[in-house]
Amino acid sequence: MTRRSLLTIADLDRAEIARILRVGNRFAEVMERDIKKVPTLRGRTIINMFFEASTRTSTSFELAGKRLSADVVNVKGSGSSVEKGETLKDTVITLNSYLPDVLVIRHQSVGACQLAARHTGAAVINAGDGKHEHPTQTLLDLYTIEREVGPLDGLHIAFVGDVAHSRVARSGIRGFQMMGARVTLIAPPTLIPRDAEEALGVATSTDIRDVADADVVYVLRMQLERMGPGGFVPSLREYAATYGVNHGRLRPGQRVMHAGPINRGVEISGALADDPKTLIERQAANGMVVRMAVLYDLLAGPSPGAEPAEHPIGAVAV
Amino acid sequence: MGARLVQRPGPAASLVIRGARVLDPAAGIDEVRDLVIRDGVIGGDPEGLEAIDGTGMIAVPGFVDPHVHLRTPGREDLEDIATGSMSAAAGGFVTIVAMPNTSPVVDNAAVLGTLIDRAEREAAVRVGFYAAITVGQKGKELTEQVEMAELGAAGFSDDGHPVSDAGVMRRALQYQRITGLPLVLHEEDMTLSGRGVAHEGAVASRLGLAGIPPVSESIAVARDAVLAEYEGGFIHICHVSASETVDEIRRAKERGVRITGEVTPHHLTLTDAAIASLDPARHKMNPPLREESDRRSLIAALLDGTLDLVATDHAPHDADEKEVPFEEAPFGITGLETAFAVCNTHLVRTGEVPLELLVRRMGSDAAAALALPVPTLAEGAVADVALIDPEAVVVVGEGGFQSKSRNSAWLGEQLHGRVNLTIAGGQIAWRP
Numbered sequence: 140m141t142r143r144s145l146l147t148i149a150d151l152d153r154a155e156i157a158r159i160l161r162v163g164n165r166f167a168e169v170m171e172r173d174i175k176k177v178p179t180l181r182g183r184t185i186i187n188m189f190f191e192a193s194t195r196t197s198t199s200f201e202l203a204g205k206r207l208s209a210d211v212v213n214v215k216g217s218g219s220s221v222e223k224g225e226t227l228k229d230t231v232i233t234l235n236s237y238l239p240d241v242l243v244i245r246h247q248s249v250g251a252c253q254l255a256a257r258h259t260g261a262a263v264i265n266a267g268d269g270k271h272e273h274p275t276q277t278l279l280d281l282y283t284i285e286r287e288v289g290p291l292d293g294l295h296i297a298f299v300g301d302v303a304h305s306r307v308a309r310s311g312i313r314g315f316q317m318m319g320a321r322v323t324l325i326a327p328p329t330l331i332p333r334d335a336e337e338a339l340g341v342a343t344s345t346d347i348r349d350v351a352d353a354d355v356v357y358v359l360r361m362q363l364e365r366m367g368p369g370g371f372v373p374s375l376r377e378y379a380a381t382y383g384v385n386h387g388r389l390r391p392g393q394r395v396m397h398a399g400p401i402n403r404g405v406e407i408s409g410a411l412a413d414d415p416k417t418l419i420e421r422q423a424a425n426g427m428v429v430r431m432a433v434l435y436d437l438l439a440g441p442s443p444g445a446e447p448a449e450h451p452i453g454a455v456a457v
Numbered sequence: 458m459g460a461r462l463v464q465r466p467g468p469a470a471s472l473v474i475r476g477a478r479v480l481d482p483a484a485g486i487d488e489v490r491d492l493v494i495r496d497g498v499i500g501g502d503p504e505g506l507e508a509i510d511g512t513g514m515i516a517v518p519g520f521v522d523p524h525v526h527l528r529t530p531g532r533e534d535l536e537d538i539a540t541g542s543m544s545a546a547a548g549g550f551v552t553i554v555a556m557p558n559t560s561p562v563v564d565n566a567a568v569l570g571t572l573i574d575r576a577e578r579e580a581a582v583r584v585g586f587y588a589a590i591t592v593g594q595k596g597k598e599l600t601e602q603v604e605m606a607e608l609g610a611a612g613f614s615d616d617g618h619p620v621s622d623a624g625v626m627r628r629a630l631q632y633q634r635i636t637g638l639p640l641v642l643h644e645e646d647m648t649l650s651g652r653g654v655a656h657e658g659a660v661a662s663r664l665g666l667a668g669i670p671p672v673s674e675s676i677a678v679a680r681d682a683v684l685a686e687y688e689g690g691f692i693h694i695c696h697v698s699a700s701e702t703v704d705e706i707r708r709a710k711e712r713g714v715r716i717t718g719e720v721t722p723h724h725l726t727l728t729d730a731a732i733a734s735l736d737p738a739r740h741k742m743n744p745p746l747r748e749e750s751d752r753r754s755l756i757a758a759l760l761d762g763t764l765d766l767v768a769t770d771h772a773p774h775d776a777d778e779k780e781v782p783f784e785e786a787p788f789g790i791t792g793l794e795t796a797f798a799v800c801n802t803h804l805v806r807t808g809e810v811p812l813e814l815l816v817r818r819m820g821s822d823a824a825a826a827l828a829l830p831v832p833t834l835a836e837g838a839v840a841d842v843a844l845i846d847p848e849a850v851v852v853v854g855e856g857g858f859q860s861k862s863r864n865s866a867w868l869g870e871q872l873h874g875r876v877n878l879t880i881a882g883g884q885i886a887w888r889p
Contacts, residue, residue, distance in 0.1 A: 227782065249784045268782070271665040
């Protein structure tokens, strides 16, 4: 049986996103209890495959699976047969032989999850593939905005910084738009993708002062590891001076997001990063319940091909 | 000095094709009649010859592909001269010319001589070989081009590793006055292509793929057209993909530069919309699939002669190389066995390109541009014939490929056009 996968945020429609966010709310309630574990996915197997460095996504996916009582196995690029030269295809085929229900994949290359999905019947969740997409990040961002700011409909969100290399932005733009928000990209011209307006349906600006118009300012990390030689900006010093987000560039009431890890003093000032009014810490915290909701939705939710959920989510009624 | 095209020895074909549409636009032939091939030559007495029913089919001069990769020496697991030339025969081709980006590179007479010897034993159709412009295709020192020209090189190319140094390209153009052989150029400014893996445009922006801008191609063409003009040289531009490049070639031709251009079936029929599935075996190639506006420019240029010919850039890769994430996969798709059917299905049958023009661009025009022997159905010519049922439906890859590789953009697709017979150099090369 081939399960539904989550390779890009466009694999979900507005109603499905709303459903996952609702389930996330119920799991958030569970997390306030003494016993934070539910039996919902008992007997299910989740394999987390992280070929690229990750703290938030890998930890929250692991905890999400465990709190749903699934058997969770973690495979890293380093320390696995990948170091002996095993290809992604062979790794997937090998892990698939253990009959997992879900493969969660983080990989440095665009197309890795599509390749994996061609070689497994398990549901594949894209936990970030190169510069392509990071759909569960977008779901937790939507969840965070809905809880902390309000409904997405009519909201104006500005992504600021390294859009070209950002899977967070690529999934986010699409997800925010699906839920009714308007998106602007503010970045140096060297870091705005070609034909962005047409390709992504956004407004673009190279002037940091345009953040003033946004309800939410989503700061993107300068992804130096993906830029290669030559560089896209003359220096991080000039970048910080021209595009760095700090208190002085914000007006009262604007909310600030960042998917982490942050480069303090580069795309965001240390003082702003430490300001409890930003949503940055909420994003990290919400990652786990939203990923619980995603796992629930793929394995026990009303997806075609999956058996109907007889006992919705243990103690939690949805 | 001219290209040495070689083929394994075999019996001369003698047969008569009955009632086909005999179509050789360059020779002014277009009529439904019998076509006699006797002792490997067009024409003669049909008496006593085996007859083949050609009703509903076209008999055309066999196709010429001046841009293929036979992966020999070095990667015979992907393709060799025997399988590559059979793949050509199965596609109706009678002459192909292989690129020198092999391992080792064809950059000296010893390697070239070995290849020619091998082709004389193995090739099902006429095969020629380009040699490298620079030693190791490294763009620094010119190869010993006179020696290789005397041995029979078909031209010189650093395909895939474009000569970035204008001074080196200029010297190659000066040296061309001795050999008289074409410089066959994959045009790309690598400083603009960078790490690009797809056309720089809306689709790549959505997918997060690093882009190869169209100007990386057109800038290189503009430079080399200026150099060719200054030196009075002759350049052939490989696999033109962008409308900007078409403009450069058109302008160069208008001012009298000796420049020719080719276009592939995939650039004529596909766009970057196809890469959304992120399947590199089908859709990752360099130059990349571009936009619909580029595709329209390429078709217009093929029609008006700005682009002289259709070539496949047949680039075999095995499944293992291609079954990796899109970004990591090598560039290239196969093309010999599907070239006519793809163009027939997606250009001729849609009314965009007349059949007569396609036959020219794949045959006589392709040969003439690269100074190769022109296949013709004229009386007394050596028989180079493809007999094709243009209506027959084929499912790509259904019966396997003659090529060792199956990285086709059209795998599993239904196309119109089956090659029923190929006679190359007077010998039957393909008769399924």
